[in-house]
Amino acid sequence: MVDSGGGVAPARYRLKNLNCPTPMGQHPIGDVGPFSFAEPTSMYTLSIPNETFTVATLAGVIALFANERVKKTETSSISLFSDGVPASVTRYNGTLAIRCAGSAAEIVNRLFGEVHAFWLSAYGEQARPWQIRPAHWDELFGLFELARAPHTFLTTDQIDAEKAAARDARQFFSLSSLFHESATARFGFGAGGPPVTGGQVNGRHEVHVAYALLRNEDVPAVVMDDYRAVEQPFRYDLEWAVPLFDVPEVRGRLSASRWQSVSSVMRHAKQPVTAENIDAIVAATADLPETAGYIEVDDALFDAQIVGAEALPAMFGTPVAIGEPLNDFAARLRQLLADWRRDKTVDRADMERTQGRMSARRHRLECEMALLSHGRESFEWPNRVASAIEERDLSVLLNLLDTPDDDNRSSKQTVEEFHGVKLRGVKAKARRRAVFSLCGFDETAQREWEKADEQRRMEKRRHDDAQRARDAAQSARYKRTDGTVIDGVTHVDDAIASGFSEIRNWRAGAILQYALVNPALNEGRRLQAKDGTLAYARAVLERLAA
Template sequence: MYQLSFSGSAHSFRTMLEVLRFLRDDASVAAVDATEIALTFVSHSVSVTRYNGKLTVRRPGTATSLFLSLIDEIDATYFRPSFAALEAWQIRREHWQLLYLAFDLAREPLYLFSSDQMAQANEEAAKGGRRGLDLFELLQDESERRFGFRYSGPILDNRQSNGRHEVHVAYALAAGKPVPQAVIDDYASLSKFDSDLQWAKPLLAVPELRGALPLAKLVPLATVMRHSKQAITSDNAALLSMLMGLVPNSPTTVEVDDLLYAKGILEAHPLPEAYLKPVDVGLPTCQFAEVLRRTLADSARDNRLAELEKARKSGSISARRFQLDSQLAILDHGRHTHTFANEFAKAVQTADMSYLLGILDRPDDANRASKQAVREMFGIKLIGVRAAARRRGIFQLAGMDAAQQAEWEALSVSQREARRVAREVARAREAAEMSRVRAEDGAVLTGAEWVDRTIADGFSQIVSLRQGTSVRYALADPVRQLQVSLRANDGTLAYARVALEQRAS
């Protein structure tokens, strides 16, 4: 038994690896001077020192024999206490981790041994034709000889090696093996089953589930119940196990979800809270806007329902998900606003060709619903025609004849860009006009007026300042090094950007 004391505190350890783990990881000893730490083993003093700032020990002997003594201790104490190797799931987690601590320390030989000890060990290795002492490979060989596995860990029932202790415990519990209660209790207070082993969490608290189902059925059952926020308990474990006899040997989560829903274990998915509130869809500005809104809503609904039908037939979504998403698709049809349709109609009325071409002058499958609405309202065919005919039809939609189209097409890139900037300025200004800002002189201005005045006063740059997870924007005067805040929600940020862009052009 190792006895360690410092600053009036005393600790006992059964193995040197536990001593080293304490010296490396425990905050209570981290700042203590090595000379103030007393360590003994069977009344013999062991030197405590620091290497690269970390507390460690120094003992006489060869590096190889000292390293193997570390393994001898955990072997006799925890891994083979009765000369028969225990399974990973029979060993407590903190003891299992000692072996992997040894693997980690094997990569830090000078933490364990002095430079003289390592020099001697390397010389001995060279005599045997090796490049030097490789503690990691030495431990690999020792682990395989003693315990039957190397660094990659013991082989699981799925014939794959794994060194993670929690994985072995999970598989053992699933198989109904007699996992010691102390091992189970260790994991009841840890979060090691919170990632890829969430399916095994019910096994810790529900003994009735252990060994009741093959892993291929347990995993999807636990997954479905967890996602449905339904607990597996001692009260329902037997019923769930019986029901799982009705699914295939390797069921999907969809098959399990469908079964539990059909048997009344799971309820239908509720509507999202957002769908319990009405939506202001607005009013159409003209008949075309109404036709376009309807066409877009019909298309979105029909496409979504077709996708869901296909997914359901392929078995990729459950009956509950199919029902909910179908309901949402139908509800979305009635919640589709007139915003885009009104904007599109305005572009037609004002012959905003950049806007119209950006939406309509695309292959047949792109923005198909918008093209169908144009055909229904104006009789202009934009689908199934050559690119030139489609482009001519778009100009026709805006009331432009071939000569006007040619004139527009001949405009220089710079002229088009200037028009684009002007349009964006107008739209941004319109939005900024809706807000009110109190100037320094007390005058109440629209957001657009305030931005214009501020830019005229020499504020010619937009800067961003990070505040925690958010970003604050401001207009800056680089000469006087002054800043005034801009906001996205009142339109001043967008208007300031396009106004400065227009000035630059």
């Protein structure tokens, strides 16, 4: 697509009507005075087979390099003509580039000077950022990217000459400084862009348009049309600008901070800001201090019934099967757990609300969900605990009850209520003894169980260690004498099956070597600690010995 003035409009700004007057440009942004330069304007014609593009600046020519048809065209089939100072198109490492005569400073000044002259002719001397069409804004800011890719517009000889001159002057050659100085002299800002409300600079065109709409500035219809052609023109923390863009009656009604909070609340409440409700919104927030944030604005709009209560999640509209209690113990434990979760959620919501970190709407929802969740508490876990007590499953009960006082409080309270076994406020040894007593174990039976349990734990550790060693050895590779490659597990298993039953080690310098040895043949098969075969061989021999 060809832009009638400044170059190819980027894909996100494809315009519906390209027969508009000479497109756009820009000028002394913010508080910067009128342009003090008057560079001559030029026109460039870039031709490829079956297509011709006419642009007003070298920046527009460079923008054309993003065009897929241009990029795919052989360099020899691309021609560039100018009615001013000549320029040509070439490729550097496969990437399209322009070439002009002159020093780096002269070429940089030419790039910005042409854009400046074009903007003067298109917009006059008093244009502001929001009055510039987005494609032309992008064209200007695209120039700053060239500082990171100097070969896009400078030859190697031109770059080397600049570096040599900088060395002779005992200075550092900085393209970024050249770009900043040239742009600032003409436009009053550099790569960071001009200032917006609050004094912060910003190079995003949509930011300047958003704040202009907020102040009810006169944004030209052609700029508005360009943004209407974009699917999502206001993103990345600019969603608050969408109502300003769509509803003119909203513009200029609230300060920036107030409006951003209002739009955020309305967006999260999934309610639009309209010409019909903007007066009510302004009235509802009129008495709030300027420092009021999201929570205060949310409360004010809720009090004025502009936003309603938050809807319950869909899960609360679906029945849930909570089951039946195994016995009275399970029923009591479920009640305590449900009460604890409800009270914990409500207390947290109350604290957040008191400390100003939660809106009234959200507080109401949190409390409502806590009350509804209380009735949806399942009997699954209480029944598991009750079953463990009935079956005297010490492994489960020790993990659950032989814990610090603040852990599993509901389970311990229920045990105390139903079985009279005190588990809280006692020393660790007495607590553990109480759990065994709950299961009918005297001290002798407890010692026997703990001894057997330790043996079980040791056996499990050995099994786990052996499995890890086997997994590691499985990845190792060994070559047999016949050239066959086998894994480490097969290497060890075959050796042990063939009578290699001893592990021996010796030093070779500073390195400890290992081998699986057949005592009768006095032969060995190599083992390694790092690949898992040594640990696997030890595990297998220990198992066989047992």
